[in-house]
Structures are given as C-alpha cells and as structure tokens.
Amino acid sequence: MSKNQSFIFSVAPMMDWTDRHCRAFHRGLSRRALLYTEMVTANAVIFGDRERLLGFSEVEHPIAVQLGGSDPVALAKAAVICAEWGYDEINLNVGCPSDRVQGGNFGACLMLDPALVAACVAAMKAEVTIPVTVKCRLGVDEQDPEVALDALADSVLAAGADGLIVHARKAWLQGLSPKENRDIPPLDYDRVHRLKARLPDVPVSLNGGITTLEVVQTQLAHVDGVMLGRAAYQQPELLLQVDSLFFGDEDPHADAFTAVTAFEPYVAAHLAAGGRLHDITRHMLGLFTGRPGARAFRRHLATEGVKPEAGLDVLRAAVDEVRKAEERRSLVA
Structure with a gap:
C-alpha cells in the first residue's frame, strides 16, 4: 500500500x-x-x-x-x-x-x-x-x-x-x-x-x-x-x-453551513484584493445538492453572485435560502 x-x-x-x-x-x-x-x-x-x-x-x-x-x-x-x-x-x-x-x-x-x-x-x-x-x-x-x-x-x-x-x-x-x-x-x-x-x-x-x-x-x-x-x-x-x-480523523465541520461560515474569511480576502465573488462561488453551486432550498441557493448565486458589486452578503443570503427551506420542511414534518 x-x-x-x-x-x-x-x-x-x-x-x-x-x-x-x-x-x-x-x-x-x-x-x-x-x-x-x-x-x-x-x-x-x-x-x-x-x-x-x-x-x-x-x-x-x-x-x-x-x-x-x-x-x-x-x-x-x-x-x-x-x-x-x-x-x-x-x-x-x-x-x-x-x-x-x-x-x-x-x-x-x-x-x-x-x-x-x-x-x-x-x-x-x-x-x-x-x-x-x-x-x-x-x-x-x-x-x-x-x-x-x-x-x-x-x-x-x-x-x-x-x-x-x-x-x-x-x-x-x-x-x-x-x-x-x-x-x-x-x-x-x-x-x-x-x-x-x-x-x-x-x-x-x-x-x-x-x-x-x-x-x-x-x-x-x-x-x-x-x-x-x-x-x-x-x-x-x-x-x-x-x-x-x-x-480516521475528525471531520473539519459538522455540516455545510459551518463549512461556508469558516470559508468566509477567504472570500472576504479575495474581495478585498479586488476579486469578484463569482470567481469563488461558481465552485460552490453544488454544495447543497439534494437538500431543500438547493435550487434557490444556486439561483441566487447565479443571478446575484455574478454582479460586479456582489459581496459576502450575497453568499450569506444564498445559504439562508437553504436554511429557510429546511426550517419549513421541519415544521411540516
């Protein structure tokens, strides 16, 4: 081996x-x-x-x-x-x-x-x-x-x-x-x-x-x-x-939500250096695949994340689409 x-x-x-x-x-x-x-x-x-x-x-x-x-x-x-x-x-x-x-x-x-x-x-x-x-x-x-x-x-x-x-x-x-x-x-x-x-x-x-x-x-x-x-x-x-x-190691994050939060400083540094949000978020579109709200997450990033002025608030709003969808599902259940 x-x-x-x-x-x-x-x-x-x-x-x-x-x-x-x-x-x-x-x-x-x-x-x-x-x-x-x-x-x-x-x-x-x-x-x-x-x-x-x-x-x-x-x-x-x-x-x-x-x-x-x-x-x-x-x-x-x-x-x-x-x-x-x-x-x-x-x-x-x-x-x-x-x-x-x-x-x-x-x-x-x-x-x-x-x-x-x-x-x-x-x-x-x-x-x-x-x-x-x-x-x-x-x-x-x-x-x-x-x-x-x-x-x-x-x-x-x-x-x-x-x-x-x-x-x-x-x-x-x-x-x-x-x-x-x-x-x-x-x-x-x-x-x-x-x-x-x-x-x-x-x-x-x-x-x-x-x-x-x-x-x-x-x-x-x-x-x-x-x-x-x-x-x-x-x-x-x-x-x-x-x-x-x-x-055999501990996983770095409990779920995708905490992973995105931990990734925010990297995104912020890229934006501060003059980069665009879409440079990064285009790689994140599949993150919540199969979950409630995944389509809304992708749609928000695809429409708002490509704008030149897009910032961390756009990423956070996209993630909130998944959180809200999961909360609605839990209430129905």
Missing part, C-alpha cells in the same frame, strides 16, 4: 474547475484529501505567468500540480519550478484525449509511446525530490488494455515513477469528444485491480465514474487510492466525510 497517506483519496485535476479558489474551498471540507491543479503545460510553466498558473495558498496542502508535455527537457525544467513553488507532488498527464492536447503530442496519445513517457519521468525524477506520478488511461483506440496498461506502467516505474493513477477507461482519440471520452468508453475497474495485484508494492489509484463514498470504500479493498472527479465538484458536500471515513 502507498506510504503517502494523502494518496488514499484525491480530487481529480479538472480543466476550468480545479483552480485555486476551488481547491481552497475543497480544503475547507477535507483537511486530508490530496488536491490537484488544473493541467498546465510545461512550456506555460517555463515561459508564462507563474503566479497565475501556479500560485496557491498554503492552506491547500497537500497539493499536486499536473503537468502536460512530452519533451523531457522542458518537463524537467517545469518540474524544478513547480518544486520550488512548494508543490507536494508532480503528476504527468497521460490521459487527456482532447484535440488540443493531441496536437501538442501529450495527454492520452502518449499511451502509444511508453518509452517517451518513461524518458519524461526519468528527466523529472533526476531534478526533483518530490514524488512524480503518472495519470493514464487503460489504453487508446484499438490498443489491448491488458498489453497497453502494463507496458505504460512498467516503463514509467522503471524510470522512477512514484505511483500511478488510472482512469479506468480507454480513450478514443478519433471519433469521440473529450466529454464523450468521460462517459462512453466502458469502465473496467477489474483491469485496474489486476494491475495493482501485479504490482503490490506500487501505489495505484483508481479514477473514473465513481459517484459515492460507499463505492470509494469498496474500491479501497483493491487499490491504494481513489480519485474522485466530477462527483467531488458537483456534490462537494461529499468531502465533509472524507477525513473520518478514510483517514
């Missing part, structure tokens, strides 16, 4: 979603979950606005940065920069199927070239002391997942990779959009279980299609870790039970 305890449960890197405000919000719901940045390319790290691309709050630890690229030299340079910025892990994306990523010769298309991925991992490992992991698919297009996944895993592990995160689907580089690639190729958790059984000393995390913490518990009987993606983002209240269920 993994020596890195945070590997047990993580929130997936998701483009346009897991930015620094999303991560700060999620960290308030779980102290122990491993959080990931959105994917950032190696060249962007080297030549771009590093504060915008890599900046994060100290409260976000443990936090991993996901890099995209296929040039070992560039990835090594980017890895050094990320390590200097204080990240706890570097993850190489070998799973994204988008056309833009393919055009840059990285992401899922690298499943076709395990030797190149290994060279990338070796170059990064030679320059940094923090863990370097790889996130991949079962294979791409017509590849046999039994052969493709083992080939990729064996190559990167020989190069020094510290762990594998496997999205338990193949990726179809032709004929399916990135969105369709998240749902249409069939899930095959058993294939990931077989990989873990073959590599008992290697940390292996499973990703893809998991929507409940009960399923996470079931999967942890077979692998070292589970990575939740859209479910953690769209129903963030799930994260409130992660610390007690998977780490």
Whole structure:
C-alpha cells in the first residue's frame, strides 16, 4: 500500500474547475484529501505567468500540480519550478484525449509511446525530490488494455515513477469528444485491480465514474487510492466525510453551513484584493445538492453572485435560502 497517506483519496485535476479558489474551498471540507491543479503545460510553466498558473495558498496542502508535455527537457525544467513553488507532488498527464492536447503530442496519445513517457519521468525524477506520478488511461483506440496498461506502467516505474493513477477507461482519440471520452468508453475497474495485484508494492489509484463514498470504500479493498472527479465538484458536500471515513480523523465541520461560515474569511480576502465573488462561488453551486432550498441557493448565486458589486452578503443570503427551506420542511414534518 502507498506510504503517502494523502494518496488514499484525491480530487481529480479538472480543466476550468480545479483552480485555486476551488481547491481552497475543497480544503475547507477535507483537511486530508490530496488536491490537484488544473493541467498546465510545461512550456506555460517555463515561459508564462507563474503566479497565475501556479500560485496557491498554503492552506491547500497537500497539493499536486499536473503537468502536460512530452519533451523531457522542458518537463524537467517545469518540474524544478513547480518544486520550488512548494508543490507536494508532480503528476504527468497521460490521459487527456482532447484535440488540443493531441496536437501538442501529450495527454492520452502518449499511451502509444511508453518509452517517451518513461524518458519524461526519468528527466523529472533526476531534478526533483518530490514524488512524480503518472495519470493514464487503460489504453487508446484499438490498443489491448491488458498489453497497453502494463507496458505504460512498467516503463514509467522503471524510470522512477512514484505511483500511478488510472482512469479506468480507454480513450478514443478519433471519433469521440473529450466529454464523450468521460462517459462512453466502458469502465473496467477489474483491469485496474489486476494491475495493482501485479504490482503490490506500487501505489495505484483508481479514477473514473465513481459517484459515492460507499463505492470509494469498496474500491479501497483493491487499490491504494481513489480519485474522485466530477462527483467531488458537483456534490462537494461529499468531502465533509472524507477525513473520518478514510483517514480516521475528525471531520473539519459538522455540516455545510459551518463549512461556508469558516470559508468566509477567504472570500472576504479575495474581495478585498479586488476579486469578484463569482470567481469563488461558481465552485460552490453544488454544495447543497439534494437538500431543500438547493435550487434557490444556486439561483441566487447565479443571478446575484455574478454582479460586479456582489459581496459576502450575497453568499450569506444564498445559504439562508437553504436554511429557510429546511426550517419549513421541519415544521411540516
């Protein structure tokens, strides 16, 4: 099993979603979950606005940065920069199927070239002391997942990779959009279980299609870790039970109401620095999913939270919609 305890449960890197405000919000719901940045390319790290691309709050630890690229030299340079910025892990994306990523010769298309991925991992490992992991698919297009996944895993592990995160689907580089690639190729958790059984000393995390913490518990009987993606983002209240269920710790908050209250100073600081409320609250829309008043909560944030002058009072009023709805339900009951 993994020596890195945070590997047990993580929130997936998701483009346009897991930015620094999303991560700060999620960290308030779980102290122990491993959080990931959105994917950032190696060249962007080297030549771009590093504060915008890599900046994060100290409260976000443990936090991993996901890099995209296929040039070992560039990835090594980017890895050094990320390590200097204080990240706890570097993850190489070998799973994204988008056309833009393919055009840059990285992401899922690298499943076709395990030797190149290994060279990338070796170059990064030679320059940094923090863990370097790889996130991949079962294979791409017509590849046999039994052969493709083992080939990729064996190559990167020989190069020094510290762990594998496997999205338990193949990726179809032709004929399916990135969105369709998240749902249409069939899930095959058993294939990931077989990989873990073959590599008992290697940390292996499973990703893809998991929507409940009960399923996470079931999967942890077979692998070292589970990575939740859209479910953690769209129903963030799930994260409130992660610390007690998977780490034996006390959960940071009794409920979502107290979590939001505790998050207010972060929101206030962002507003004071000239930021907009919507920068943060767009990541909170799913917080009360399934509760009375959830629709009113979302509607209030969607209409009032986007206004330039929106402040903490808007967030508090949205939360009050849920409180009032729950009080009405309790009176009826």
